[in-house]
Amino acid sequence: xxxxxxxxxxxxxAAANSKSSIVPELRGAEILIKALQAENxxxxxxxxxxxxxxxxxAFYKQDTIQHVLVRHEQAAVHAADxxxxxxxxxxxxxxxxxxxxxxxxxxxxxxxxxxxxxxIITGQVPTHAIGLDAFQECDTVGITRPIxxxxxxxxxxxxxxDIMKKAFHIARSGRPGPVxxxxxxxxxxxxxPYKGYPTSVEMRSYNPVRKGHGGQIRKALQLLLAAKxxxxxxxxGVLLSxxxxxxxxxxxMLGYPCTNTLMGxxxxxxxxxxFLGMLGMHGTIEANxxxxxxxxxxxxxxxxxxxxxxxxxxxxxNERKIIHIDIDPSSISKxxxxxIPIVGDVKEVLNELIAMxxxxxxxxxxxxxxxxxxxxxxxxxxxxxxxxxxxGDVIKPQFVVETxxxxxxxxxxYITSDVGQHQMxxxxxxxxxxxxxxxxxxxxxxxGVGIPYAMxxxxxxxxSEVFCITGEGSVQMCIQExxxxxxxxxxIKVISLNNRYLGMVRQWQEVEYEGRYSHSYMDALPxxxxxxxxxxxxxxxxxxxxxxxxxxxxxxxxxxxxxxxxFRTDPTENVFPMVQAGKGITEMxxxxxxx
Amino acid sequence: xxxxxxxxGGEKRRLEFMKHIIAVLLExxxxxxxxxxxxxxxxxxxxxxxxVAPTEDPSLSxxxxxxxxxxxxxxxxxxxxxxxxEVVKVxxxxxxxxxxxxxxxxxxxxxxxxxxEMKRMADIFRGRVIDVTDKSYTIELTGDQxxxxxxxxxxxxxxxxxxxxxxxxxxxxxxxxxxV
Numbered sequence: 001x002x003x004x005x006x007x008x009x010x011x012x013x014a015a016a017n018s019k020s021s022i023v024p025e026l027r028g029a030e031i032l033i034k035a036l037q038a039e040n041x042x043x044x045x046x047x048x049x050x051x052x053x054x055x056x057x058a059f060y061k062q063d064t065i066q067h068v069l070v071r072h073e074q075a076a077v078h079a080a081d082x083x084x085x086x087x088x089x090x091x092x093x094x095x096x097x098x099x100x101x102x103x104x105x106x107x108x109x110x111x112x113x114x115x116x117x118x119x120i121i122t123g124q125v126p127t128h129a130i131g132l133d134a135f136q137e138c139d140t141v142g143i144t145r146p147i148x149x150x151x152x153x154x155x156x157x158x159x160x161x162d163i164m165k166k167a168f169h170i171a172r173s174g175r176p177g178p179v180x181x182x183x184x185x186x187x188x189x190x191x192x193p194y195k196g197y198p199t200s201v202e203m204r205s206y207n208p209v210r211k212g213h214g215g216q217i218r219k220a221l222q223l224l225l226a227a228k229x230x231x232x233x234x235x236x237g238v239l240l241s242x243x244x245x246x247x248x249x250x251x252x253m254l255g256y257p258c259t260n261t262l263m264g265x266x267x268x269x270x271x272x273x274x275f276l277g278m279l280g281m282h283g284t285i286e287a288n289x290x291x292x293x294x295x296x297x298x299x300x301x302x303x304x305x306x307x308x309x310x311x312x313x314x315x316x317x318n319e320r321k322i323i324h325i326d327i328d329p330s331s332i333s334k335x336x337x338x339x340i341p342i343v344g345d346v347k348e349v350l351n352e353l354i355a356m357x358x359x360x361x362x363x364x365x366x367x368x369x370x371x372x373x374x375x376x377x378x379x380x381x382x383x384x385x386x387x388x389x390x391x392g393d394v395i396k397p398q399f400v401v402e403t404x405x406x407x408x409x410x411x412x413x414y415i416t417s418d419v420g421q422h423q424m425x426x427x428x429x430x431x432x433x434x435x436x437x438x439x440x441x442x443x444x445x446x447x448g449v450g451i452p453y454a455m456x457x458x459x460x461x462x463x464s465e466v467f468c469i470t471g472e473g474s475v476q477m478c479i480q481e482x483x484x485x486x487x488x489x490x491x492i493k494v495i496s497l498n499n500r501y502l503g504m505v506r507q508w509q510e511v512e513y514e515g516r517y518s519h520s521y522m523d524a525l526p527x528x529x530x531x532x533x534x535x536x537x538x539x540x541x542x543x544x545x546x547x548x549x550x551x552x553x554x555x556x557x558x559x560x561x562x563x564x565x566x567f568r569t570d571p572t573e574n575v576f577p578m579v580q581a582g583k584g585i586t587e588m589x590x591x592x593x594x595x
Numbered sequence: 596x597x598x599x600x601x602x603x604g605g606e607k608r609r610l611e612f613m614k615h616i617i618a619v620l621l622e623x624x625x626x627x628x629x630x631x632x633x634x635x636x637x638x639x640x641x642x643x644x645x646x647v648a649p650t651e652d653p654s655l656s657x658x659x660x661x662x663x664x665x666x667x668x669x670x671x672x673x674x675x676x677x678x679x680x681e682v683v684k685v686x687x688x689x690x691x692x693x694x695x696x697x698x699x700x701x702x703x704x705x706x707x708x709x710x711x712e713m714k715r716m717a718d719i720f721r722g723r724v725i726d727v728t729d730k731s732y733t734i735e736l737t738g739d740q741x742x743x744x745x746x747x748x749x750x751x752x753x754x755x756x757x758x759x760x761x762x763x764x765x766x767x768x769x770x771x772x773x774x775v
Contacts, residue, residue: 330678
């Protein structure tokens, strides 16, 4: 960091020198490095290629930013994305033109769907070759346009500093999102006068609001305090806004029940009684029933997506007033009509709401609230997450997650997941008490994110334990990154719940397609233990329930090693509760007896 | 079914298919237009017509978009337009009084006694003949789209050789002004 400060000082000195008409000339690539240093970027995940060679040469000549060489561009973006999710900083990835960009597309779309602040730097063929179908050319700005918050093509090295400043500003402000900066090879090579990195950014077309409308907040307060059956439903926006403490204060002051979406887990402590569990397609009975039956719903940084409210017609059958706090106006009244919209940063709005509650003479209706809690406790008493442990001869996937939670709940732990059944079991059975500890692809549902997410987090949080809960299907989509984990010494623990099926697909085929298991069984799986060993790591095969805890204990003991745990789990286990596609969120299947 | 008055003539249309004319000020930068068009195709919104050109301030372009949809859809369209980084201002002109004009150029067959009739029709619709051959007229018309539609219906369909329309441009009535 000292060097970075020195760099800043030299930039400032350069700016001062400019008065005496000595403006240093720098290459576009060098200005790019200066910009990354000024933005305090510590890590860049990337993969070199022809169009970014000048940029890589500039990386070689500096030592403040660590570059991590991944094994596939998709993983570069995922790793930077995971880093951003865990730290709240802007994640940075660097890829070359053409296939480098198209490989990165899945990663960019994943970050876009979950509103993750990122800057993705892409190489481009030289400006004179653009449009001529040059080697490794693709229309990066065109291809990425629908999956970015914004993108830039740097046509002139003199614009580099300004564009980078704007890119970081856009990525992290308002509703965050990925920004792509496409840099042609001649632009990174060209020497131009460099007057220093801009200290501020002015954009007449982009001024996101932060403060909520006072009148709207006051109206929301009246509605909240008059509620008989209130419910607080929060999503990823609370985490993005770093407003977990405010949410906790609000819920504690009011004593109202609270639920988190898949993206919002950890915003409110899962071990608190006021938390009803995750809601939605695989939500708890109490969380979904409260959603359907509440009379006032406070939605905070959540977007009523199809996996949360199920069939919108069924959801609308019960009348309720809805207050919606979100920084993005286009998220409000998109799928569900809202009564009191509040556009603003979640943290600022919650702080204002809390201040008003403190001043308010009106208090929540204790009798009504008591009756509402009795109803909720009735739902909770059904213990919908209880599962059949079987005869003890086969490992239940839920048991692995539960065991891990029991062992690590008091520790400094991050959990990443891939996408499928294991993701839902992790969300249901690992109880997240802190924000930014549950890292998964909620919106796009991208298989293969688990290992790259984990290695991105481990680099930023070397003292924390990072577990990747995955399945034998998902893990093979980015398994090559085990090699990166060795090179950069990011020891992660991979917990593969191996049921030999693409489990979630198999589950849907069982429920909706009368058990026609079309191409969901994976034959010819690799020997994961040997595979882990081939990558230079430790592999473990766990086949019996009594070995689950000792295996996890041993893996944790091997602090400095990446460990791949191949848990052979019950191949036919399903995720319950389950709301089938097109059904209302209270029309749940609770177990195999409902099938 | 709900109805609402719209447009200059106070004509009534079904709300579900109500016509909206949206004016957009955006940065005059390459790619800005494709972001707007991409938004409409990605989210399944209709574009009936779209015109765009730089304003008196060359750093800004002004776009007039004609679309249709329910109130909910139009609300989402304006929100999503505003969300685009390069969009500076968005106004749904149909929310107030506004003026709409479209330029249409029609090439028509004009032989024999049709020749006189065609000239008369053009005069009635305040069109101008801007090119002449011994077999055809090329007629220029401006007006709202309903007027241009009416002209095409008034003349014989077989006589129309070619039509080109710019799509609607719109501006608010009175002192209502859209600028940065």
